[in-house]
Amino acid sequence: MILIPSTESRPDERTRCFEFLRHHLDASEGLRLDRYERNGHQSLVVRPVDCESPEVLLCGHLDVIEHSERDGYHSHVENGRIYGPGSGDMKGQIAIMVELMKSLHRRHPGASVGLAITSDEERGGADGVRFLIEDVGLRCGVAIIPDGGSLCDITVEEKGVIHARITQTGREGHGARPWLGENAIERLLIRLSRLGNHFATYWPSEPIEEQVNHWFPTCSITICETENTTVNRIPSRASAVVDIRFPPPHDVASMMAEVTDVLGPGCTVEPLMTAEPTHLAPDPLFRRATEEVTGQPVAMVRASGGSDGRFFRAHNIPVNLSRPFVGNLHSIDEWIDIESMVTYYRICKRYIASRLSLD
Known part of the structure; x- marks a missing residue:
């Protein structure tokens, strides 16, 4: 097989x-x-x-x-x-x-x-x-x-699971004149950094060991992409897929609300797959x-x-x-x-x- x-x-x-x-x-x-x-x-x-x-x-x-x-x-x-x-x-x-x-x-x-x-x-x-x-x-x-x-x-x-796509929009522009556009990738990276910093607060201060101190929420960025194929064009759209795992008392609704709040307005969060603990x-x-x-x-x-x-x-x-x-x-x-x-x-x-x- x-x-x-x-x-x-x-x-x-x-x-x-x-x-x-x-x-x-x-x-x-x-x-x-x-x-x-x-x-x-x-x-x-x-x-x-x-x-x-x-x-x-x-x-x-x-x-x-x-x-x-x-x-x-x-x-x-x-x-x-x-x-x-x-x-x-x-x-x-x-x-x-x-x-x-x-x-x-x-x-x-x-x-x-x-x-x-x-x-x-x-x-x-x-x-x-x-x-x-x-x-x-x-x-x-x-x-x-x-x-x-x-x-x-x-x-x-x-743990529960959320696979979600985060999408950020911007405005196209020439790569030589970045002040004329809004780079969707750069805006997305700021939000992803914010999300990573938030989930880092859940991590223990000691090295993580299975069955000892691993029972906390995590967020992994697994895919980043843009439809842009031109080297000298600022992209108007970018997205990332995240894999979120969480134990009780968190549930899908509370974690989605938490992620949406951390990311802030101006981007969309689309759940691709969810599962409760x-x-x-x-x-x-x-x-x-x-x-x-x-x-x-x-x-x-x-x-x-x-x-x-x-x-x-x-x-x-x-x-x-x-x-x-x-x-x-x-x-x-x-x-x-x-x-x-x-x-x-x-x-x-x-x-x-x-x-x-x-x-």
Whole structure:
């Protein structure tokens, strides 16, 4: 799967990835494979033929982020790790879930276990998990999403998210006579600096350490652009995209009001994607299964990132969020640890057997 560049800009490759998965699943007797699509984003839901709402739903996404090296989608094994874009986020986990799904239904035909694979999580999940839950009506007793935490770190809370575009206008002018125009880029940079200074007040004075002092609002400028293509022309319009993360008691409305107030009048703020902070309510049985398999204590952690878990929680469905050991996520040399993949498989297998009272 790593060799398939299933990015947003390559819908044919996302389709090829789904076909690859279907070939591994459609030979399993007693399973029904349903294909869905919204706005060009496919989803695949696998469940027992007579089961609309499985008790346990394994859930993942096959989309990976774009890389500047368009031919960089290769993989190799080194020092017990699989390296390659998407290996840890989250094609390695999809491989685990597909094998787990096949194994469980070979040994326990009709077991109330399903699998949902989507292709737009990196863009917010609106056409994937949200569509499946809110429009298709997919439900389950509990969701397992191996897209956060770590092997013995189960995520219990996630920050809220705002992706927003800030647009600043100005007045065109010749680059040699800047006093005759109003440079939209320079005006935008002043506002972005103001925004950065504001969010800097939330940062602790000590070095930031995960699970110690990372639970505060942040703002990252991820894109700056202008339509101007002429070197000696002052641009009349410029924009930037920001990625804002925030814990309770902040919410989307309060953070949007805060950002708008800091930026001041004269520019526009357009939300592109928003999500409220989420409490995932993991099943205590999953923690017990993790401790039994690993022999290690389990930490309940809070995450700066987000996941598709928020869509399940909107319908009071508990979410178990942990994963094998991974690293360098969203980079060419992303990796997933092979031994921990086997351990995670065993954790999920033991949990499902306990939850469903399987032999």
